[in-house]
Amino acid sequence: MVILKRVKDIQEYLDSKRLAGVQIGFVPTMGALHDGHISLVQKCNDDGMLSVCSIFLNPTQFNDKSDLAKYPVSIDGDIELLLRAGCHVLFLPDVEDIYPDGEAQMPTFDFGYLENILEGASRPGHFKGVGQVVARLLSIVQPHNLYLGRKDYQQCLVIRRLIDILGLNETKVIICPTRREPDGLAMSSRNRRLTEPQRTIAGTIYQCLVSMQTKSESGKFALVRKECEELLVAKGFVPEYIALANARDLSLLEDYTSTVPMIALITARIGNIRLIDNMLIGN
Numbered sequence: 001m002v003i004l005k006r007v008k009d010i011q012e013y014l015d016s017k018r019l020a021g022v023q024i025g026f027v028p029t030m031g032a033l034h035d036g037h038i039s040l041v042q043k044c045n046d047d048g049m050l051s052v053c054s055i056f057l058n059p060t061q062f063n064d065k066s067d068l069a070k071y072p073v074s075i076d077g078d079i080e081l082l083l084r085a086g087c088h089v090l091f092l093p094d095v096e097d098i099y100p101d102g103e104a105q106m107p108t109f110d111f112g113y114l115e116n117i118l119e120g121a122s123r124p125g126h127f128k129g130v131g132q133v134v135a136r137l138l139s140i141v142q143p144h145n146l147y148l149g150r151k152d153y154q155q156c157l158v159i160r161r162l163i164d165i166l167g168l169n170e171t172k173v174i175i176c177p178t179r180r181e182p183d184g185l186a187m188s189s190r191n192r193r194l195t196e197p198q199r200t201i202a203g204t205i206y207q208c209l210v211s212m213q214t215k216s217e218s219g220k221f222a223l224v225r226k227e228c229e230e231l232l233v234a235k236g237f238v239p240e241y242i243a244l245a246n247a248r249d250l251s252l253l254e255d256y257t258s259t260v261p262m263i264a265l266i267t268a269r270i271g272n273i274r275l276i277d278n279m280l281i282g283n
């Protein structure tokens with residue numbers, strides 16, 4: 001695996017690969033890698049791409065700076081995992097490489113409704129920061145394929161929109177399934193911060209999503225949401241939202257419908273750890 005830190009170096013390296021006809025697949029991450037990230041690298045390799053993974057803990061997407069300070073960092077372990085997965089290139093820039101003229105000088109993008117609901121409502125400015133860093137990373141890596149995990153579903157839609165705004169028609173976005181622990185807990189870098197008792201109950205979010213999915217045939221969403229809320233609270237969570245939405249554009253739904261593809265979404269806190277997950281329904 002080639003490890004490159006400077007923008008100029010990775011651009012030169014990838015330019016030469018592109019000239020030789022190599023297809024580039026990109027997996028952007030903030031590190032603290034787990035099987036979910038690794039499955040994206042593997043998919044990229046299976047698709048016959050030169051796999052490029054970036055690790056950059058982007059300050060501009062953390063509205064809560066204490067969340068940034070607590071974000072797990074494990075570069076040595078990450079490198080080990082990437083080596084084992086057969087990742088070809090690791091891009092490991094510093095803040096100055098990504099934001100050479102300062103964060104404020106970087107363009108931001110307007111994602112409208114998509115950046116203000118659900119995660120956007122809970123974390124004001126979050127998707128502006130995501131858009132800013134992903135635009136910069138895409139301009140550096142210029143991938144043919146971009147691999148994203150479905151766990152961050154709203155982020156996937158925001159990035160698709162970004163790619164439209166940037167006119168990068170040649171970049172294909174590939175959204176890969178969420179990887180789960182045996183009890184259903186979605187893999188996430190934040191899971192490392194769970195204490196043992198918290199970890200024991202963390203799978204409840206998945207149970208709720210399954211129930212939201214199974215009851216979609218017969219139930220009333222308002223009742224299912226209430227049951228899920230009560231279960232989460234009884235287990236010690238503070239739910240932020242339990243929502244049903246149109247999977248195409250995240251417009252919120254009052255009740256189950258057969259007219260559009262649906263997605264159930266939950267964000268809940270245990271202690272000061274925020275867990276997010278979702279499940280497609282009926283598609």
Ligand code: PAF
Pocket residue numbers: 028029030056058061130133134152155
């Ligand atoms: O999902 C993440 O890890 C980050 O939001 C991303 C896409 C790497 C941008 O910093």
